[in-house]
Amino acid sequence: MxxxxxxxxxxxxxxxxxxxxxxxxxxxxxxxxxxxxxxxxxxxxxxxxxxxxxxxxxxxxxxxxxxxxxxxxxxxxxxxxxxxxxxxxxxxxxxxxxxxxxxxxxxxxxxxxxxxxxxxxxxxxDGNYLLPPGSVTTGSGDPYKIYTPFSKAMLERMPPRDPLPEPETIHSPDSWPESDELAEWDLLPTKPDWAGGIRDFWDFGEDAAHERLEWWSDVVAEYDEGRNLPSEDITSRLSPHLHWGEISPAQVWHKLKDKRSDGWKTYAKEVIWRDYAQNVIDQFPDYPTQSYRDYDERTLWRNPNAGHLIAQDLECWQKGMTGYPIVDAGMRQLWQTGWMHNRVRMICASFLVKHLLIDWRFGEQWYWDCLVDADYGNNGVNWQWISGTGVDSNMFVRIMAPLTQSEKFDAAAYIREYVPELADLDDACIHDPPDERRGDYPVKMIGHKEARERALEAYRSSKD
CATH class of the missing domain: 3.40.50.620 (HUPs)
Incomplete structure (x- = not known):
């Protein structure tokens, strides 16, 4: 043999x-x-x-x-x-x-x-991405740093290679080396068992990934508008399956490539974003820990390690006790299920770095610990995008309004599911409950107008 x-x-x-x-x-x-x-x-x-x-x-x-x-x-x-x-x-x-x-x-x-x-x-x-990172370059042969031209160049080279089948035969060796038992690694929590919500929310493994893709192929047409609605199940939820390699992006692309809808076009760009994030960390290996814009970060950020009150603010955000229902619903969904709706991820991240002015790296680390799809490239690139510190990022002065976002994208049912103490409030009230109707739910940590003015002033000071 x-x-x-x-x-x-x-x-x-x-x-x-x-x-x-x-x-x-x-x-x-x-x-x-x-x-x-x-x-x-x-x-x-x-x-x-x-x-x-x-x-x-x-x-x-x-x-x-x-x-x-x-x-x-x-x-x-x-x-x-x-x-x-x-x-x-x-x-x-x-x-x-x-x-x-x-x-x-x-x-x-x-x-x-x-x-x-x-x-x-x-x-x-290669095969964990649509194309090998570093293989899509500018006319001068340099790797792309900005997503939009990268995406256009990627689309010109799609579809990716055809997926490979399973091997017809997998021969075993004459004798097997010794192996640990999986249970010996203690990957699962015991006391307390905080992972029950993750087990209830997800099915794991390759078969589950393909079952979800099959479902998604019938729903993707609704995605262009539906992706913004946290109360609706109109997202692929393929991210952890892709992250752990239970399914390949080539398999996803070839399953969906003949769809003729705005939903597929939008989703395709998000699959390409995953490739983009890998290209970024291939160029900048420390991207999830180092800002790439010229700010005086000592002026811009409030560091939880520097004071008890700032540490308390961070903890309120982590536990979903900010007083902003859409933010708290997102943070509690994250803790319970290991995942958060994409629109809400942006709202929660923006709240941390702009309403609370807490260094984005504390958010990156919390997401890293709590997400089942925690990806070094995606997590770092997304946090630097929302904080305005990355090579390609949103402008810091664009500050998301959580209350407006919650109402605009009809998050009432989502809030009721994850913030049950507000479940009895009607749709008109639940996005921003008056203090007298909050019961045991906390008041807002800081008003939106006050937070916005503070963030803009900190930004101006960081650029002086």
Whole structure:
């Protein structure tokens, strides 16, 4: 029998359109390996919600491999060292892996090449994005920094390559290396078990991703207007499936590409935004931690580490106790389900950085811990867009009005679901309840007009 082929799994937890798995299956017996390497990513190690999704996704993928008389080898530790040792132990001649663009994974790929012996090579494949980051460039050959021209250039090269099928056969090695038990990794919370809302809200794994895509293909036509309505289920909710690689963007694109609707055109641009975010972090690896506009940030931001009252403001935002129903509904949905409606994500993020003037990085870290689709590129790019600090971003002086947004996009039912203490209020009142009708619900932390004037003054001072 030919030599074993290791498949290094990361955020590519699927069987179909998985180029690394497909290539490995052509080369010999396949040993799929997931290495739980948390130290490498530092502040961007998997957050609590991401660990919950990872557990269930690995569990689902393990069943899929089991149905093919195969299995996933689970190991914990420094990924390059673990994989190099495993290649030596099994006699593997190649480690196949999907290429990743987070800085810690790029570093790990380089370290793994150096750690492998002469008889083993590392083969990297593209396929987690529509096109490989760095492959779409300007006329002068430079990578794009601004989304709009990037998107236009991407659309000219669509559709992406055809998706690959599952391998026809996955051969097993003569003997399997030892493996951890998934439960030993303690990815799931115990006491208290705060993940019940995540389990209730989501189905995990490759089959669930394709079931949601099938549903979405019938709904996407409504998306152009429906995407702004948090009370309606008119968003794809494919983001965690795409993030964890349970489905590929090529599979999504080819499923929807023949749709002739404004909804598909709008959604297509959002799928391209995902590619754009990876292109940004490929150019600026520290983008989720470093601003790229010329502000005096000591003047612009209120730092929760510098004072108790500012820390209290941050905590009220995190817990959904700001006194703004649409903001609080969003923050509570985030905590309960590990996800937040996109329109509301923007409202909540804008509230933190402009109404409360709290440094966007505190928001980035909270979203990182709470989101099941927490993505290094998307999260950083989105926060820098809303805070006006990124290479391509909204102007800081454009300050979203949460109360107006709530009424405009008919968020009454959404508020009732996630802020139950206001459930008895009618639609006319629920977006901005008068103080005497709030009951136990808090009054507004700061008035919108006052917050807007304070933010504009801070901005002016930061530019002087």
């Amino acid at each position: 030919s030599s074993p082929q290791i498949v290094w799994l990361r955020r590519d937890l699927r069987m179909a359109d998985q180029p690394a798995l497909y290539a490995a299956a052509q080369g010999g017996p396949v040993i799929p390996v997931y290495v739980f390497d948390q130290d490498r990513a530092g502040d961007h190690a998997d957050g609590g919600a991401s660990k919950v999704w990872l557990h269930h996704s690995l569990e689902s993928l393990g069943r899929s491999y089991g149905a093919r008389n195969s299995r996933i080898v689970l190991r914990r530790g420094d990924a390059p060292q673990v994989l190099a040792a495993l290649a030596d132990e099994t006699g593997a001649t190649c480690i196949h892996a999907m290429r990743h663009y987070e800085p810690w994974w790029k570093e790990a790929e380089d370290e793994l090449r150096d750690a492998l012996g002469e008889d083993t090579k590392l083969c990297l494949y």
